[in-house]
Amino acid sequence: MEVTELVVYGSILLLAAVGIWGILSRRNLIKLILSLTILQTAVNLLLVSVGYISGRSAPIVNGDTGLDGSPIGEIVDPLPQALVLTAIVIGLATTAIALIVAVGYYRSTGTLELKSWSYGPSNEKEVKK
């Protein structure tokens, strides 16, 4: 295992772990959606980092050479980047739908907390209808 591998994948997965922790431990709906966004960012970073090739340039050519004058074959993998581009745009759409559902939950119950679904002893206040 090389040090680059350890640093890159380790840091990205720590970011993903922070997102998963937020989803599991918070009870506020908007905070849940926000944690989901952090997890999504981490997963996109992970997918793009799989396609990275050290020492090569971005997947754009300028005539017969790459952007930094390297030969035309010397570029990183463009396929994960195209897929992640799709994933980012779709992610915004799902976040917007989730947020408007959260606003609807707030309008009909008066709270954003998911008290009755949670574990632990703090179930004292019932959701008011």
Place this chain on the structure above:
Amino acid sequence: MMEELFIALWVIMSILAIAMAIHAVLSRDLIKATILMAGVSLIASFLFVLLRAPDVAMAEASIGSALTAIILVLAIRNTKRFEEGGGEK
């Protein structure tokens, strides 16, 4: 040389991103958490540039840190700013 620069920039930026993400999850003020989440997205777009993905970096910078933050702030404006729980605020 390029590899050392890559690792140094990556370590600094990812430590910053992870710290901001932890603070965003812990903070009771949802507006503050949203701003911190936008910061995580901005750092992620810098990391995309390091990974030689300029297209994805542009999409992440404009969607992740601008539009998602605006939508979250507007949703918070329609609901409540502070998370309920043990303490005051």
Place this chain on the structure above:
Amino acid sequence: MMERYDIHRSIPAILLALLVAATIFYAFVEVGFGEAKVDEEGSVSNRFISNSTQETGSSNFVTAVVVNYRGFDTLGEVTVLFLASAGMGAIVSALPAGDKRKRPIPPSLILTAGTRLVLPLIILFGSYVFVHGHLSPGGGFQGGVIIASGLLLYLVIFPEWKAPHKALALSESLAGLSFAGIGIIGLAVGGIFLDNVISGLGEAGMLVSAGLIPLIYIAIGIKVGAEMTGLVARMKGGDA
């Protein structure tokens, strides 16, 4: 504020999250980082890298993959965006009314004058990004979102301005129809849906090149800009 959290109750969550991360890390160590995985003969990326410049005429490989090789997938993606926008409209119209007590703070002169000055420049930059999608980083999605962020600035600075939902719906429908129409042109002339029938037109690296790719990206840019503006305007109004 944050120290009031009872950390001990989220320890199981932290442990579970770290366990998931460690499992994925163990899988990704096998994949390797920074290795030249695309050089193997027969891999999909290798096929794209070797032939894309001749087949599509696009200088940007990501654009070639998104619009040309995976064009049908992109059509599905803009359909998902349309469904999200329409679904938000449906949910918003069914919401119970919120409290109207929140009065917006009137904007200052600097904000209004600055917004009127900056908005045309933002729209120009967004158009530049999606027209040059086949030559430089960027494309329809990025350019459309830049235009939407400019309109959102206007929406935030002038609170009494109502977003023109009819005009937005019209432009988004026309852009979506022209995307599908370009696909049908490919079907009629080349025999394949979204076939890039005029890919040889122009010289690679110039603005007029890459055949139908700039046209499709212009349609996507207008559609994404209109959809994102409508999405956020609905979220702002809560009752629009």
